[in-house]
Amino acid sequence: MNNFSFPRELRLFTPTHFTFVFQRAQKVGNSKITILSRFNMLGYPRLGLTIAKKHVKHSHERNRIKRIIRESFRLLQHELPAMDFIVIAKKGIINLNNRAITEILSKLWLHYCRLKNSL
16 A cells, blocks of 8 residues: 655755756646656655745745645655656746646646656
């Protein structure tokens, strides 16, 4: 049975981890969310988040968006390939409700799930 927790090792923390992805990132996204990714050698996916104060002014809104993204990743972590992912929230995401954000993320994650199945 799969473990659907979200432990510390599934997160990107350090600037080195983020730089690793930014150097040669594959990009999937739409007008509200972009996901950058790069294969890692760890055997499991990891997640990093960037939500700029410029686009989402209030901390409670940034936290809401982070919770939705983490939950989406947590539920699909066993379907995703061994990649480091950085989810970038763009201008206008604050106007979306939780369901709309979840649906956008599901479509974007599906791209990577297909990638894992083709490997």
